[in-house]
Amino acid sequence: MASQEIDALSASLSRLPGLGPRSARRAVLWLVKRRETALPQLLEALAAVRDTLVECAICGNVDTQNPCGICADTRRDQRQICVVEDVADLWALDRARLFTGRYHVLGGKLSALDGVRPEDLSIGALLERVQNGGIDEVVLAMNATLEGQTTAHYIAEKMDGMPVRITQLAHGLPVGGELDYLDEGTLAQALRARRPMAG
Amino acid sequence: MALDRITLSTFRNHRESRLDGSAHFNLLIGANGAGKTNLLEALSLFAPGRGLRRARLPDMAGMNGNGGFSISAALNPGDGGEAVILGTGTEPVRPSRRIVQVNGADTSAISLGEWLSIGWLTPAMDGLFTDSAGARRRYMDRMALGIDPGHARFANRYEAALRERNRLLSDDREPEAPWLDAVEMQLSEAGAALAQGRERLIALISAVLDRLPDQPFARPTLHYVPGGPSDQQMLATELARNRRRDRAAQRTLIGPHRDELEVTMAGKGVPAAHSSTGEQKAMLLAITLAHAELSSDGRPSLLLLDEVAAHLDPVRRAALFERLRQGSGQIWLTGTELAPFSEIDGEAAIWRVSAGELERLS
Ligand SMILES: [Zn+2]
Numbered sequence: 001m002a003s004q005e006i007d008a009l010s011a012s013l014s015r016l017p018g019l020g021p022r023s024a025r026r027a028v029l030w031l032v033k034r035r036e037t038a039l040p041q042l043l044e045a046l047a048a049v050r051d052t053l054v055e056c057a058i059c060g061n062v063d064t065q066n067p068c069g070i071c072a073d074t075r076r077d078q079r080q081i082c083v084v085e086d087v088a089d090l091w092a093l094d095r096a097r098l099f100t101g102r103y104h105v106l107g108g109k110l111s112a113l114d115g116v117r118p119e120d121l122s123i124g125a126l127l128e129r130v131q132n133g134g135i136d137e138v139v140l141a142m143n144a145t146l147e148g149q150t151t152a153h154y155i156a157e158k159m160d161g162m163p164v165r166i167t168q169l170a171h172g173l174p175v176g177g178e179l180d181y182l183d184e185g186t187l188a189q190a191l192r193a194r195r196p197m198a199g
Numbered sequence: 200m201a202l203d204r205i206t207l208s209t210f211r212n213h214r215e216s217r218l219d220g221s222a223h224f225n226l227l228i229g230a231n232g233a234g235k236t237n238l239l240e241a242l243s244l245f246a247p248g249r250g251l252r253r254a255r256l257p258d259m260a261g262m263n264g265n266g267g268f269s270i271s272a273a274l275n276p277g278d279g280g281e282a283v284i285l286g287t288g289t290e291p292v293r294p295s296r297r298i299v300q301v302n303g304a305d306t307s308a309i310s311l312g313e314w315l316s317i318g319w320l321t322p323a324m325d326g327l328f329t330d331s332a333g334a335r336r337r338y339m340d341r342m343a344l345g346i347d348p349g350h351a352r353f354a355n356r357y358e359a360a361l362r363e364r365n366r367l368l369s370d371d372r373e374p375e376a377p378w379l380d381a382v383e384m385q386l387s388e389a390g391a392a393l394a395q396g397r398e399r400l401i402a403l404i405s406a407v408l409d410r411l412p413d414q415p416f417a418r419p420t421l422h423y424v425p426g427g428p429s430d431q432q433m434l435a436t437e438l439a440r441n442r443r444r445d446r447a448a449q450r451t452l453i454g455p456h457r458d459e460l461e462v463t464m465a466g467k468g469v470p471a472a473h474s475s476t477g478e479q480k481a482m483l484l485a486i487t488l489a490h491a492e493l494s495s496d497g498r499p500s501l502l503l504l505d506e507v508a509a510h511l512d513p514v515r516r517a518a519l520f521e522r523l524r525q526g527s528g529q530i531w532l533t534g535t536e537l538a539p540f541s542e543i544d545g546e547a548a549i550w551r552v553s554a555g556e557l558e559r560l561s
Pocket of ligand 1: 056057058059060061067068069070071072
């Protein structure tokens with residue numbers, strides 16, 4: 001019989017992606033056995049992330065500094081913005097290390113059925129970034145899902161008339177494909193072969 | 200013959216069944232509930248998809264088994280090479296996951312389509328002409344899928360885009376124009392592809408049907424009635440033009456979700472829905488046969504006809520068997536008695552099915 005505290009820890013861990021009740025119990029057991037070594041380390045790492053985690057005021061990335069590491073990196077191309085739905089997509093694209101500009105995280109995608117409207121996403125902030133000037137290209141890296149593509153077309157129309165090139169990932173990607181699940185080679189190819197957004 | 204050396208293990212009411220020495224015509228005779236359709240269903244699983252009942256995999260595992268099932272058969276690929284062994288089934292530990300093997304190596308269900316094409320007609324499809332237009336649209340899409348596997352993608356994308364547009368239009372607030380533009384762009388893209396796929400399908404089937412005589416086998420004339428323009432740009436324009444009207448109706452009034460498939464009996468000019476049960480069955484059969492011919496695409500093919508002979512009079516039955524005799528596809532027929540099959544009983548491989556057991560009659 002485990003105590004209430006240990007049960008609570010198991011329950012929290014079991015909600016992590018890729019885990020479940022059985023693997024959570026195994027992880028707890030492992031930590032209990034290493035309560036002198038591994039447990040304090042984990043606690044410190046968790047606390048450090050909790051205390052420093054912050055949303056980047058420029059792009060919406062989540063990092064331990066604001067502006068985030070990507071926006072603060074002066075070697076990156078300031079004239080390119082890659083627009084993604086979620087932080088997970090930003091991380092997936094940045095893992096591929098092919099995009100050298102900066103990002104913009106929308107925080108979701110337009111969906112009438114789910115009640116997500118344009119004002120629920122950071123589209124206004126994106127338009128402002130582009131209107132402030134200094135941007136040559138906006139890469140719309142939305143997922144190939146219906147909602148992702150609706151969002152891309154919406155943004156393209158909103159940017160109509162702005163002096164900026166709007167491109168789109170080459171979606172030879174499987175329909176319904178989500179960036180987060182693509183391997184780096186496929187992502188790199190989609191980015192390399194990006195094309196002007198069709199009106 | 201296309202498929203032979205067929206085995207079923209704990210599949211529905213078949214504990215261990217085996218069929219050897221198949222022929223061009225294969226007959227399964229037995230009372231209702233004996234397990235004839237189960238056998239056809241097993242064969243239908245040699246195609247991608249959920250089989251002819253569209254059932255869940257765990258429901259197919261036999262009661263007296265361990266929770267899984269397996270089906271295997273030897274396929275003569277028709278290229279002079281040696282037989283290919285096809286296998287499919289589930290394991291007790293994961294009863295919802297379909298396993299497919301070709302020559303003992305695991306592969307995907309989709310790859311079964313590389314080897315053979317399978318068509319079927321079951322009593323569940325009898326009401327097609329009197330059923331709703333939606334049932335006929337689904338029927339068209341199922342057939343279009345047999346010719347172009349990409350068709351399902353357009354159908355799904357169209358449905359999703361349609362739901363989005365309808366929700367936007369029924370919102371209390373006036374929907375933002377760029378949002379509607381974005382949704383309609385995708386709706387028209389998928390909708391045009393969907394409509395063109397259906398249009399092409401009906402044209403292809405009609406071309407096959409046109410070669411057939413009106414008698415004695417009732418010949419259907421198919422007419423695809425589009426629910427909107429099948430050109431993407433025109434559909435997009437129409438959708439944009441109809442926003443006000445559609446907003447009043449709170450739904451989209453044009454597009455392929457309003458398509459209809461009109462079927463009339465050639466010669467008589469009578470709508471299929473007003474024809475006799477026997478004539479309707481004959482027309483369904485004619486469409487099924489035409490589609491089988493189109494989709495075989497050089498592959499060995501199988502035609503599974505569940506309870507078709509009983510509905511037809513002797514003259515039509517003879518005409519059906521004559522047509523089936525000329526085709527290259529292997530035919531599997533079921534019936535409760537042997538009498539309606541007297542035309543083919545000399546050349547058919549015949550089994551009696553009772554309580555999931557098989558007995559070879561001839
Ligand atoms: Zn940032």
